[in-house]
Amino acid sequence: MPIQISQLLRRDIAALEPYTPIVPLEVLAERLHMPVEQIIKLDANENPYGPSPRTLAALAAVERDTPHRYAIYPDPDQTRLRAAISRYIGQPPERVICGAGSDELIDLLMRAVLTPGDVLADCPPTFGMYSFDAALYGAQVRAVPRDASFAVDLEGVADAVVHDGAKLLFLASPNNPTGTPLPRVAVERLLELPLVLAVDEAYAEFSGTSVVDMVGAHPNLVVLRTFSKWAGLAGLRVGYAVMHEEMIGYLWKIKQPYNVNVAAEVAAIASLEDVDERMATVARIVAERERLSAALTALPGVHVYPSATNFLLCRMTGGGTARARAIRDRLAQRGILIRYFNRPGLDDCIRISVGRPEQNDVLLAALREFEGMAG
Ligand SMILES: Cc1ncc(COP(=O)(O)O)c(C=O)c1O
Structure with missing residues (x-):
């Protein structure tokens, strides 16, 4: 009898829309017949300066100083x-757990909280992994849209908890893709609700704000951080979650034992030993963000939202969806990558990660050329 694979695999997964990740650099370079170094990658909020020199040196020294280190789990x-992170954030190591990027920790937290039929509250527009991952666990997503300025609707969240039984909510602060920080008072109010609140602080080093100091007093708060953005380690995959001792044991039970690899651990520790250099890089990116924001605002029919991150969300107030898509496509043909979101409320927007000044200049020149404006 022929084996029907679809009968053996999970039906709910067959029905899922696949997550559309970005096209890898090498694939794109080949498509465009362009060397990889020429591509200007402003589509994934990565650090345009890469890891710190000390981090690169630490990575280079691993096998030299400790032969076969990479052969050992x-x-x-x-x-x-965890000890290094503990010193960095001023929280005991017992409250810290690390993962292969904060993506893994988002997934782990969902596994710890959600069983099929449970409700996850989601505040779009926001990071797409929250609703995507929830579907994998058979959870229902109760959307509580943000207002026109992208602030969280606190009453709406309370309603989702009280009336629909939502038990988990991820709020990125500052939010991706809007750049909006979540006020501390909002966190305080949300923590009064019977739900697990995960504040995703992937961009905290750029905003200079954090609620990590609140975890000790709030067992229902989880703070997620990553080395992908400020430390420039997106390709090595390392992030961490900080939470109360009451909750963290659940995550330790379900974590894969070797989830953070040797190179990621070395690089993350070296970054934490080089915080001054890293924060100087963050300051350069923030200053460049402001310059880029002013230059984009000067283009006709472009509204640039305020941002506390390393990216800018721009709405095409003239030309709408068609113009946003056309800009994304025309830039891509030149090897300049930005992000377009085919989602309600954002389909006339583009998101631009802040690059190095010379990369941003190439982007701006292309945009001015599209508009028929002199540079
Ligand atoms: C809000 C938010 N959370 C988490 C992540 C994922 O980060 P990591 O690379 O640590 O998995 C991103 C990446 O873009 C993000 O924007």
Whole structure:
């Protein structure tokens, strides 16, 4: 009898829309017949300066100083890394757990909280992984849209908790793709609700704000951080979650033992030993963000939203969806990558990650040329 694979696999997964990740650099370079170094990648909020020099040196030294280090499994308890993070954030290591990027921790937290039929509140427009991952666990997503200025609708969230039983909510602060920070008072109010609140602080180093100091007093608060953005380690995959001792044991039970690899651990620790250099890089990106924002605002029919991150959300107030798509496509043909969102409320928007000044200049020149404006 022929084996029907679809009968053996999960039906709910067959019905899922696949997540559309960005096209890898090498694939794109080949498509455009362009060397990889020429591509200006402003579509994934990565750090345009890469890792710190000290981090690169630490990585280069691994096999030289400790032969076969890469042949040995990493520390499942993440002892040294958690100790270094603990000093950085001023929280005990017992409240810290690390993952292969904060993406893994989002997934772990959902596994710890959600069983099929449970409700996740989601505040769009926001990071797409929250609703995507929830579907994998058979959870229902209760959308509580943000207002016109992208502020969270606190009453709406309370309603989702009280009337629909929502038990988990991820709020990125500052939010991706809108750049909006979540006020501390809003976090305080939300923590009064019977729900697990995960404040995703992927961009905290750019905003200079954090609620990580609140985890000790609030067992229902989880703070997610990553080394992908400020430390420039997106390709090595390392992030962490900070939470009360009451909750963290659940995550330790379900974590894969070797989830943070040796190179990621070395690089993250070295970044934390080089915080001054890293924060100087963050300051350069923030200053460049302001310059880029002013230059984009000067283009006709472009509204640039305020941002506390390393990216800018721009609405095409003239030309709408068609113009936003056309800009994305025309830039891509030249090897300049930005993000377009085919989603309600955002389909006339583009998101631009802040690059190095010379990269942003190439982008701006192309945009001015599209508008028929002199540079
Ligand atoms: C809000 C938010 N959370 C999490 C992530 C994922 O970060 P990581 O690279 O640590 O998985 C991103 C990446 O863009 C993000 O924007």
